[in-house]
Amino acid sequence: MSEANFYGILLIIVTNIDSKFRISVAVPVFNEEGAVSSTLNSLNDILQKINIDYEIIAVNDGSSDKSGEILKGLSIPNLNIIHHAVNKGYGASLKSAIKEARYPWILITDADGTYPVSSIPELLEHVGKYDMVVGSRNGKKVHDTFFRKVGRGIVRKFASYVSGAKIQDINSGLRIFKKEDAEKFWHLFPDGFSFTSTITVASHVNGNRVKYLPIDYHKRAGKSSIKPAKDFVGFLSLIAKLAIYFRPLKVFIPAGIFLMALAVVIVMGGYLWRGEILDATFAVIFITGVQVIIFGFIADMIVKRFYNN
Known part of the structure; x- marks a missing residue:
């Protein structure tokens, strides 16, 4: 997104958004010492420019690097830090943050710098008209491997078949949704990487209004903890379970x-x-x-x- 477009969207948000709008931002952190500081500071800078009440909840999920120390050293007024003594997983981190969230809307993003925080104002523009707004990784600059694109495409097609909806990005980690909707599907959420896939399928099957907006996707800072082959099989298994649960x-x-x-x-x-x-x-x-x-x-x-x- 160009700087001119960014400030144009920001102006629309500041002008039109309800001053009573409140949002909790959940950020899972696991061994992200190379990016967590810049990500959270950029996130805070973006949210400060918008006329809303917000809090940032960072969940240190048993990191073995300096992520925990870096989080403690950040001077962000609205930052709440949760520490897991051991690594519980991406979904468990999000659930910990959502439980602690004070506000009715939840924004999730990653701490590794892959998701552009500059796209958040555009997502916020559609909040209220939709129950969930998803940053779909099909923008102009998307850094991803061929095999991950193919695997994600297969999972997306299967999920679209099950839900009866055209799903553009099933497991994007940049999205906004209602806390009450997450609480409805709480018993379905796993502790691993399948949280986003679950809430996507569950929202469509439940008849929620879902909006997909194209975003860029950057190269991550540091090493990914995702295991492509294992997680691909896990995603397919999850969609099959959700299909049996919702649309047998x-x-x-x-x-x-x-x-x-x-x-x-x-x-x-x-x-x-x-x-x-x-x-x-x-x-x-x-x-x-x-x-x-x-x-x-x-x-x-x-x-x-x-x-x-």
């Missing part, structure tokens, strides 16, 4: 149809290539497919009954 038919019906089709292919293949009809194999797989679909309808009725109650 989206999982059970395709799985059941697949098994029934597989049974037909097996019986035809046995007859054409071996001259045999594998009737027992066909029966077991086909009936399993039917049972899976029935389980899906039962799960769907349970989910609907739960929401009606």
Whole structure:
């Protein structure tokens, strides 16, 4: 974002935003000694220019470097620091911050300098019109590896299928949402990196209004604690669990149809290539497919009954 555009948006925010608007900023910190000071100071500078009440909650998640000492040395008036004795995870850090938050809106961002704090005024411009505003990492300058882009794209497509919404960035760490909405989905939030994915899918399935705004994504300062292959499998597993929780038919019906089709292919293949009809194999797989679909309808009725109650 150019300096002229930034100050133009800032002027709109200062002019139009409700002076009673209050927001708590949650910043997880784990071994970010190279960027945490500049990130929090820049964040504070941006928020000071806007006509709102705010607090910054930094959660030192058991850092083994000098992050904790740096946090203690910062002279930011509205800064609240939470210390975890051991590393609990990204989601656990956000949950600790949200529990302590005094204000009804929550802004989350990372301490590693990857997310541009200069984009925050633009996100704030849409608060109130939407229940959640997400900084989508498809701006002009996005630093990311090819494999992470592909993996994120697969997860995003799967999540879009489950939620029935066009999700542009499922796990962006720069977003604004209501504290009360986070509390609704509290029992679903894991302690790891899947917090953002969970609240994205849950918000869409719950019918919340979600706005995606393109942002840049910078190269991080320091080493990432994300393990691409392991986290990719974890994200897919999480989306599958959320699908079963919210939209079970989206999982059970395709799985059941697949098994029934597989049974037909097996019986035809046995007859054409071996001259045999594998009737027992066909029966077991086909009936399993039917049972899976029935389980899906039962799960769907349970989910609907739960929401009606």
